[in-house]
Amino acid sequence: xxxxxxxxxxxAAGYCGRLFARAGADVVRIQMDSVGPAWASDEAMxxxxxxxxxxxxxxxxxxxxxxxxxxxxxxxxxxxxxALSAMDFDGFSTPVKLAMTPFGRTGPKCNWNAxxxxxxxxxxxxxxxxxxxxxxxxxxxxxxxxxxxxLGYTAINACRMAGQHKVIDLGMFETLLALSQFTSVRWQxxxxxxxxxxxxxxxxxxxxxxxxxxxxxxxxxxxxxxDPLTVFLERPELLLDSRFLTNDLRMENxxxxxxxxGEILAPLSxxxxxxxxxxxxxxxGVVQSFAEVLDDPHLQxxxxxxxxxxxxxxxxxxxxxxxxxNGERRTVGLGPxxxxxxxxxxx
Amino acid sequence: MAGVNGPLNGIKILDLTHVxxxxxxxxxxxxxxxxxxKVEAPYGRGPQQxxxxxxxxxxxxxxxxxxxxxxxxxTKLHRNRQSFCVDLKQAxxxxxxxxxxxxxxxxxxxxxxxxMRSMGLGYDALALANPQIIYVSMPGFGATGPYSxxxxxxxxxxxxxxxxxxxxxxxxxxxxxxxxxxxxxxxVHSAAAVVEALRQCQITGAGAYVELSLHEGGVTYSGxxxxxxxxxxxxxxxxxxxxxxxxxxxxxxxxQDQWLAxxxxxxxxxxxxxxxxxxxxxxSDLQQRQKAADDIDRKIRAWTQNQSKAQASELLQxxxxxxxxxxxxADLFADTQAQFRNFFVPYEQFDTPVPGNPIHMAGLAxxxxxxxxxxxxxxxxxxxxxxxxxxxxxxxxxxxxxxxNRPPD
Numbered sequence: 001x002x003x004x005x006x007x008x009x010x011x012a013a014g015y016c017g018r019l020f021a022r023a024g025a026d027v028v029r030i031q032m033d034s035v036g037p038a039w040a041s042d043e044a045m046x047x048x049x050x051x052x053x054x055x056x057x058x059x060x061x062x063x064x065x066x067x068x069x070x071x072x073x074x075x076x077x078x079x080x081x082x083a084l085s086a087m088d089f090d091g092f093s094t095p096v097k098l099a100m101t102p103f104g105r106t107g108p109k110c111n112w113n114a115x116x117x118x119x120x121x122x123x124x125x126x127x128x129x130x131x132x133x134x135x136x137x138x139x140x141x142x143x144x145x146x147x148x149x150x151l152g153y154t155a156i157n158a159c160r161m162a163g164q165h166k167v168i169d170l171g172m173f174e175t176l177l178a179l180s181q182f183t184s185v186r187w188q189x190x191x192x193x194x195x196x197x198x199x200x201x202x203x204x205x206x207x208x209x210x211x212x213x214x215x216x217x218x219x220x221x222x223x224x225x226x227d228p229l230t231v232f233l234e235r236p237e238l239l240l241d242s243r244f245l246t247n248d249l250r251m252e253n254x255x256x257x258x259x260x261x262g263e264i265l266a267p268l269s270x271x272x273x274x275x276x277x278x279x280x281x282x283x284x285g286v287v288q289s290f291a292e293v294l295d296d297p298h299l300q301x302x303x304x305x306x307x308x309x310x311x312x313x314x315x316x317x318x319x320x321x322x323x324x325x326n327g328e329r330r331t332v333g334l335g336p337x338x339x340x341x342x343x344x345x346x347x
Numbered sequence: 348m349a350g351v352n353g354p355l356n357g358i359k360i361l362d363l364t365h366v367x368x369x370x371x372x373x374x375x376x377x378x379x380x381x382x383x384x385k386v387e388a389p390y391g392r393g394p395q396q397x398x399x400x401x402x403x404x405x406x407x408x409x410x411x412x413x414x415x416x417x418x419x420x421x422t423k424l425h426r427n428r429q430s431f432c433v434d435l436k437q438a439x440x441x442x443x444x445x446x447x448x449x450x451x452x453x454x455x456x457x458x459x460x461x462x463m464r465s466m467g468l469g470y471d472a473l474a475l476a477n478p479q480i481i482y483v484s485m486p487g488f489g490a491t492g493p494y495s496x497x498x499x500x501x502x503x504x505x506x507x508x509x510x511x512x513x514x515x516x517x518x519x520x521x522x523x524x525x526x527x528x529x530x531x532x533x534x535v536h537s538a539a540a541v542v543e544a545l546r547q548c549q550i551t552g553a554g555a556y557v558e559l560s561l562h563e564g565g566v567t568y569s570g571x572x573x574x575x576x577x578x579x580x581x582x583x584x585x586x587x588x589x590x591x592x593x594x595x596x597x598x599x600x601x602x603q604d605q606w607l608a609x610x611x612x613x614x615x616x617x618x619x620x621x622x623x624x625x626x627x628x629x630x631s632d633l634q635q636r637q638k639a640a641d642d643i644d645r646k647i648r649a650w651t652q653n654q655s656k657a658q659a660s661e662l663l664q665x666x667x668x669x670x671x672x673x674x675x676x677a678d679l680f681a682d683t684q685a686q687f688r689n690f691f692v693p694y695e696q697f698d699t700p701v702p703g704n705p706i707h708m709a710g711l712a713x714x715x716x717x718x719x720x721x722x723x724x725x726x727x728x729x730x731x732x733x734x735x736x737x738x739x740x741x742x743x744x745x746x747x748x749x750x751x752n753r754p755p756d
Contacts, residue, residue, distance in 0.1 A: 019539060019543075023543055034613075036612060037589065037590075037591035037592045037612065038571070038591060039513075039571060039572070039582070039589070039590065039591075040571035040572055040574065040575040040582065040590075041575050041578065041580060043574075043578060044571045044572075044574035044575040044578055045571050047574050048570045048571045048574050103684055104684075104688055104707065105707075106687065106688060107683075107684045107687035107688050108683050108684060108687055109683065109684040110684075112664050112669075112671070113612070113616070113664060113667055113668060113669040113670075114669055114671075115592065115595070115608075115610035115612050115669040116610075117587070117589070117595060117596075117597070117608045117609075117610055118608045118609070118610060118669045118670060118671040119671075120608070121597070121606070121607075121608035121671055121672065121673040121674065122608075122671040122672060122673075122674050122682070123674070123679075124674050124675070124676065124678075124679050125526070126597065126606075126608060126673045127606075127673050127674060127675045128525070128526055129514075129522070129524055129525070129526065130516075130522065131516075131522075134516070135587065135596075135597045135598075135599070135606065136597055136606055136673055137514065137515070137516070137522060137586070137587060137597075138587050138597060138608065139514065139524065139528070140510075140513040140514055140584075140585075140589075141510065141513065141568060141569070141571075141572070142568075142571070143528070143532075143568060146532075146567075146568060147531065147532065147535050148705075150535040150536055150538075150539045151375065151535050151538070151539075151705065151706060152706075153539045153542075153543075154375060154376075154379070154535070154538045154539045154541075154542050154706075155354075155379065155706045155708065157539075157542035157543060157545075157546055158353070158354040158355050158379045158380075158542050159354045159708070160546065161354065161355075161542065161545055161546050161549055162354035162355070162356070164354050164710075166354070166708045166709065166710075167708060167709070168706060168707070168708045169707040169708065170705060170706055170707070171688070171705060171707075173684060173685070174685070174688065174690050174703075174705035175705045177679060177685060177690055177691075177702050177705070178702050178703070178704065178705045179371070179531040179534070179535070180679075180702060181367060181420075181526060181527060181530075181531075182402050182403040182419075182420045182423075183676045183679070184423070184676060184679060184680070184691070184700075184701065184702055185403035185404060185419040185420055185422075185423050185699075185701065186402065186403050186404055186419075186676065187676035187677060187679075187680070188404075188419070188680075188699055188700060188701075189403060189404030189405055189406060189419035189699060190400065190403065190404025190405075190419070191404070192404075193675050193676045193677060194675075194676060196525070197525060198522060198525070199521075199522045199523035199525055200525060201502055201523075201525045201527070202525065203402050207502060207525075208523075209506075209511075209521065209522070209523050216506065216511070216521060217506070218502060218503050218505070218506045218511075218523055219503070220500045220502040220503045222500070225498070246398070247399075248398075248399060277497075278494075278496075278497055281497075281498055282498060283498040283499065283500050283502075283503045284503055285502075285503035285504055285505065285506045285507045286506060286507065287506040287507075287511045287512075287521060288506065288507050288508075288509065288511075289509075289512060290509050290512060290569070290572060290573055290576035290581060290582075291576065293507070293508065293509045293566060293569065293573060294573060294576070294577070296507070297493055298488065298492040298493050298494040298495075298562075299492075299562075299563070299566065301491070301492040301493060302489055302491060302492045302560075302563075304563055304566065316574055316577050316578070317573070317577065318570070318574065319563075319566050319567045319569070319570040319573060320563075320567070321536070321540075321563075321567065322532070322533065322536050322559055322560055322561075322563040322564035322566075322567045323536055323537070323539075323540040323557055323558065323559040323560075323563075324557070324558055325540070325543065325544050325547065325555050325556070325557050326555050326556055327556070327558075
């Protein structure tokens with residue numbers, strides 16, 4: 001039986017619903033007047049998030065309650081704990097209910113006003129990004145919302161699989177804290193606060209962004225790749241250079257090594273560098289423009305982009321889920337199957 | 348040996364993941380009640396002597412007696428697991444592993460695209476042992492395609508996702524997050540993929556091969572920008588500004604490297620900000636504010652730089668404006684919200700607090716959690732309880748050098 005999912009809220013709710021739509025669920029999204037400012041146009045956000053869903057523009061509380069009570073899964077994203085309560089979230093009888101809020105449903109900040117940059121700052125990300133002598137950088141995009149949503153999707157499916165009726169309280173702040181790399185343990189266990197160092201990963205050298213003839217490339221040379229890096233650079237004598245014998249020494253002599261790498265890469269093109277990296281098997285990525293990402297031969301060979309089949313829109317290429325099951329991309333058509341006459345899921 | 352209480356009770360996972368993305372994804376599943384056996388290589392936690400202090404320090408005192416068991420970063424990622432340390436390159440080790448596969452629900456690994464196949468443990472071999480197995484593979488660039496044999500780590504995948512076009516101080520000053528941010532993207536999606544495949548298996552009774560690419564996780568994240576680009580409005584890097592909010596930035600506060608994040612999400616918040624900070628034009632709409640962004644930012648800076656980030660945050664929040672401190676590590680532990688919700692949990696050895704589970708629901712409780720096990724600590728239990736091996740069988744494997752409980756000399 002196809003599961004019935006009711007989705008209410010912004011970009012986290014939208015992404016969670018997107019995962020359900022691609023898994024074959026019947027997702028009805030309640031369209032709201034405003035779900036907060038996005039990092040892309042409304043048209044792009046809608047094309048990315050809402051393909052395969054049915055959209056209902058209604059603020060009719062009774063209708064929403066009727067849909068919620070008939071749904072198997074309720075996904076709600078609210079700006080604060082109080083806003084969630086005002087939606088009568090607790091009154092709905094949906095078997096599995098997910099509440100996504102910035103700070104969770106309890107605690108002294110559960111009604112704080114939030115935005116993506118505020119959450120990323122409070123969650124420890126912003127402190128670590130950008131140059132040490134300048135303002136830290138906030139991560140652009142909807143990382144916060146999409147990550148929270150994917151966790152919510154996991155929790156919902158776990159409950160459904162177990163046949164458990166549950167209310168899930170998922171705070172975005174805690175999601176960020178849970179996804180920290182080593183910030184918290186480094187502070188607790190090494191007594192050192194992690195700091196920002198521009199694009200330099202810092203703890204393995206060289207790991208940085210380097211300019212080349214037509215753009216930028218990123219090297220991430222963990223110690224086991226030092227030997228092949230010297231081959232890649234066509235400077236095998238670096239293996240014997242006393243400044244660079246170990247990662248600790250390379251950290252001490254970071255600037256000298258960066259200068260050598262930078263000088264070698266500067267006249268080369270991204271394509272030349274990328275090809276040479278593959279031949280030498282070193283971890284290297286090139287900075288791709290959006291056009292280059294869309295035309296990337298690897299992504300094309302893997303059929304990563306779905307092509308819309310909607311009748312009245314351009315054939316956009318839409319990024320699919322980053323996972324596939326049994327080789328299937330869980331694609332859905334672009335654009336909502338709009339209907340003001342959503343058939344109710346009457347029990 | 349069952350997992351902690353949770354909706355995934357009864358699900359058995361063999362976890363062969365390493366570094367960050369894989370272990371983090373499995374941690375969410377373990378926190379939800381799955382019974383997880385970490386299948387570890389003898390050198391999986393490093394050698395007997397570490398050349399230097401690990402990046403996250405040591406759990407407990409410096410210079411620990413068993414450094415491979417006290418690596419704080421590893422420990423943080425591996426609660427609620429059993430450790431089974433086996434040499435899969437030996438026939439007896441591989442056979443024992445395949446027997447575990449027969450009674451498991453999920454196998455998950457994040458090696459290179461060819462590593463498991465080269466050991467004779469690819470999906471085909473595992474499905475032969477257990478047709479219902481969910482096999483999750485997480486190679487950096489996926490298992491197919493022209494880049495599939497490339498070496499991939501989070502920081503090198505990031506520039507190929509499109510994100511670097513947007514992250515930086517401006518279009519000519521791109522930056523890498525230097526946080527390997529594609530790893531946590533892959534981590535949460537691996538957990539999502541596992542439960543989706545399990546549910547599918549629950550319905551069809553068939554196993555599944557799940558493939559997750561670190562690279563595609565990043566490109567998915569850039570999805571709205573990629574669509575905008577196709578629609579004719581290519582997004583550009585704006586530093587700390589936002590295309591649909593103004594003001595939106597990071598502002599200096601009192602003290603060395605102390606900052607505040609602030610955003611006016613709507614007109615109401617802007618008007619409230621005008622009531623706090625002198626010289627701002629209350630009637631300005633978004634477009635006008637974007638045009639005057641330099642001047643507005645200057646006035647906000649003049650206000651924030653004379654206050655602590657905590658004080659400024661409280662004042663702005665009291666007026667209904669989205670604002671908060673840029674927290675460093677120490678601030679995270681001191682945060683009243685994290686403390687109120689008991690997010691950091693001191694259950695590990697030496698009461699070291701580690702990040703908890705953001706998923707709150709009835710029936711989940713961190714007091715049941717188990718510490719990260721020592722290497723090979725559960726070799727005996729896993730073989731006896733999952734496979735019914737007797738003491739003599741287990742001793743034979745130990746004597747043959749197939750099982751380990753410390754890295755080899």
